[in-house]
Amino acid sequence: MFQKVLIAEDHETINYSIQKTLEDLGIPNHSKNYAYYCDDAIKRIEKALKEGEPYELLITDLSFEEDIPNQHITTGQDLIKAARKIQPNLKVLVFSIENRIKVAQSLFKDLNIDAYVPKARRDAKDLKTAIETIYQAKKHLSPNLKKDIGEEKFYKFTNFDIIIIKLLSNGVLQKEIPYHLQQKNIKPSGLSSVEKRLSLIKTTLNIFSNEQLIAYCKDKEII
Amino acid sequence: MFQKVLIAEDHETINYSIQKTLEDLGIPNHSKNYAYYCDDAIKRIEKALKEGEPYELLITDLSFEEDIPNQHITTGQDLIKAARKIQPNLKVLVFSIENRIKVAQSLFKDLNIDAYVPKARRDAKDLKTAIETIYQAKKHLSPNLKKDIGEEKFYKFTNFDIIIIKLLSNGVLQKEIPYHLQQKNIKPSGLSSVEKRLSLIKTTLNIFSNEQLIAYCKDKEII
DNA sequence: CCTGCAATTACGGTTTCCCGTAATTTACTG
DNA sequence: CAGTAAATTACGGGAAACCGTAATTGCAGG
Structure with missing residues (x-):
C-alpha cells in the first residue's frame, strides 16, 4: 500500500x-500529510520531492474557499x-x-487523474476501494458515475442536435421544428432530417x- | 392618442x-417613424429626445436578422x-x-414592458387595442396569453404525478405506464387516468x- | 457537362399519443 | 341494500411521432 x-x-x-x-x-500518518490550502499542498509536494521522499498519491478537493487573500492556486484543477x-x-x-458527469469526465481527459469519488452518503467505502484500485495502477470511477461516462463517450452532441432538443424542451412539436429551423436559416430543416437525428441520438x-x-440532456447539462 | x-x-x-x-x-406619420435595425432605432430615440420631441411609444420585434455586421444591438430585449x-x-x-408564455412573462417582469402582442392571424386588431390600452397607461396582454400570465400558477404535484413523470423520464412509453403502476400496486393505474393527469398538468x-x-420538472427539481 | 456519392427531403404505413365520451367501478349516504 | 355521485376505466377517432424506403438535391472529380 501507499506510504506517503x-x-x-x-x-x-x-x-x-x-x-x-x-x-x-x-x-x-506519522508526518503532517494534509493541507488546507493549495499553495501549502504544492509546497509540501515540492519539499518531499527534494528530500527524496516524494508523495505517491494526492487526494484533493476541487473547490477551495478563498478566505485568505493572495493564494496562487485556488482550485483543485490548478493544484493538479x-x-x-x-x-x-x-x-x-x-x-x-x-457530481456532474461532465466535470469528472474532463478531469480524466484533460488532467489524466486516476480516480474520481464524489462526496456522497457512502463515500468512505468508495474512497477505500478507489485508493486500493489506484495502488494497482488502475483508474477508478465511483460506480454510480461509471456507466454514465461509458455512455457519453459514444455520442457527441452537435449544435444542430442541441437546437432541436432545446426546441422540443420548449414545447415545440416535432412537426413544427422545420419551420423554426427555417426562421433561423439553419441548413438541414426537413422534418425527416430532424427525425433521423433524434433517432440516431436515441x-x-x-x-x-x-x-x-430531455431528462438525459438536463442531467448532463447539455441544455 | 400618441403623436410620436x-x-x-x-x-x-x-x-x-x-x-x-x-x-x-x-x-x-409625417416623419420617418420606423427602423429596420436596432442601432438605427436607438439613434432615432436619442435624436428625438435631444430635439425635445421624444417618442412616446416604441413598437419592437424581439429577433432581428443579423444581415449587416457590426451592429451593437441585435435583439429587441437589448433595444428596450x-x-x-x-x-x-x-x-x-x-x-x-x-408565442411562448414564459418569454412574454419575463418581458413584463424584467423589462417592464407595457404590452405584448404575438404575431398571429388576427393580430392587427390585437395591436390596435393594445396601443389604445397603453395610451390609458395600462398594461396589455394579448387575450389568448392573458389568462396564462395571471399570477404564477402553482401546480402542486402529487406523488402520483411524480411517479408517472419519472417513468416517462426513464423512457417508459405512456401506454406501458399502467403495467408499471400495477407492479407497484398504485391505485389508479388505467391508461386513461394517466392521460387525464398528464393533460391536467400540462x-x-x-x-x-x-x-x-420533463424539462420543466428537471428545472424545478421536481424529478 | 456528366457522373457518382452523400446529404437532404418526401412519402406511406404503423404505432403511439391525445382527447372527448361513454361505460364501469367505487365509495358514500340514507 | 338501494341510490347516487365521484372516480376510474374503456373505447374510438383524429393528430403526431416513428421508421423504412424512395426520390431529390448538392457537390466534387472526371
Whole structure:
C-alpha cells in the first residue's frame, strides 16, 4: 500500500475523515500529510520531492474557499496541474461534492487523474476501494458515475442536435421544428432530417423516448 | 392618442402593416417613424429626445436578422434596455412571433414592458387595442396569453404525478405506464387516468408537450 | 457537362399519443 | 341494500411521432 499520501481539502472535518480512512488502509500518518490550502499542498509536494521522499498519491478537493487573500492556486484543477508539472508520476484522486458527469469526465481527459469519488452518503467505502484500485495502477470511477461516462463517450452532441432538443424542451412539436429551423436559416430543416437525428441520438445512447432524452440532456447539462 | 411612435421591425412588410395600423388609429406619420435595425432605432430615440420631441411609444420585434455586421444591438430585449436607459418613460409594445408564455412573462417582469402582442392571424386588431390600452397607461396582454400570465400558477404535484413523470423520464412509453403502476400496486393505474393527469398538468402549467414537461420538472427539481 | 456519392427531403404505413365520451367501478349516504 | 355521485376505466377517432424506403438535391472529380 501507499506510504506517503497528501490530502488537500479545506474542510477540516472532511480532511480529518480522509485521514481516518487512510489509517484504516494501513497508510502511515506519522508526518503532517494534509493541507488546507493549495499553495501549502504544492509546497509540501515540492519539499518531499527534494528530500527524496516524494508523495505517491494526492487526494484533493476541487473547490477551495478563498478566505485568505493572495493564494496562487485556488482550485483543485490548478493544484493538479502544478503538481504534475513538478512530479509527473504523482497519482491523483479527486474527492469532490461535484457530481456532474461532465466535470469528472474532463478531469480524466484533460488532467489524466486516476480516480474520481464524489462526496456522497457512502463515500468512505468508495474512497477505500478507489485508493486500493489506484495502488494497482488502475483508474477508478465511483460506480454510480461509471456507466454514465461509458455512455457519453459514444455520442457527441452537435449544435444542430442541441437546437432541436432545446426546441422540443420548449414545447415545440416535432412537426413544427422545420419551420423554426427555417426562421433561423439553419441548413438541414426537413422534418425527416430532424427525425433521423433524434433517432440516431436515441439509439446511440439507448434512450427510448423524447422524454427520456430531455431528462438525459438536463442531467448532463447539455441544455 | 400618441403623436410620436417608433417602429423597430426588420421585416419590411410587417413594418409597413404596423404603420398602417398606426394611421388607422390617427397617429400621424409625417416623419420617418420606423427602423429596420436596432442601432438605427436607438439613434432615432436619442435624436428625438435631444430635439425635445421624444417618442412616446416604441413598437419592437424581439429577433432581428443579423444581415449587416457590426451592429451593437441585435435583439429587441437589448433595444428596450438601451431605450429605457436614455428615456425611462418610453412606453414599449413588443410585437413578436414568439408565442411562448414564459418569454412574454419575463418581458413584463424584467423589462417592464407595457404590452405584448404575438404575431398571429388576427393580430392587427390585437395591436390596435393594445396601443389604445397603453395610451390609458395600462398594461396589455394579448387575450389568448392573458389568462396564462395571471399570477404564477402553482401546480402542486402529487406523488402520483411524480411517479408517472419519472417513468416517462426513464423512457417508459405512456401506454406501458399502467403495467408499471400495477407492479407497484398504485391505485389508479388505467391508461386513461394517466392521460387525464398528464393533460391536467400540462394545461394548468401551459405546457405543450411531454418533452417540455420533463424539462420543466428537471428545472424545478421536481424529478 | 456528366457522373457518382452523400446529404437532404418526401412519402406511406404503423404505432403511439391525445382527447372527448361513454361505460364501469367505487365509495358514500340514507 | 338501494341510490347516487365521484372516480376510474374503456373505447374510438383524429393528430403526431416513428421508421423504412424512395426520390431529390448538392457537390466534387472526371
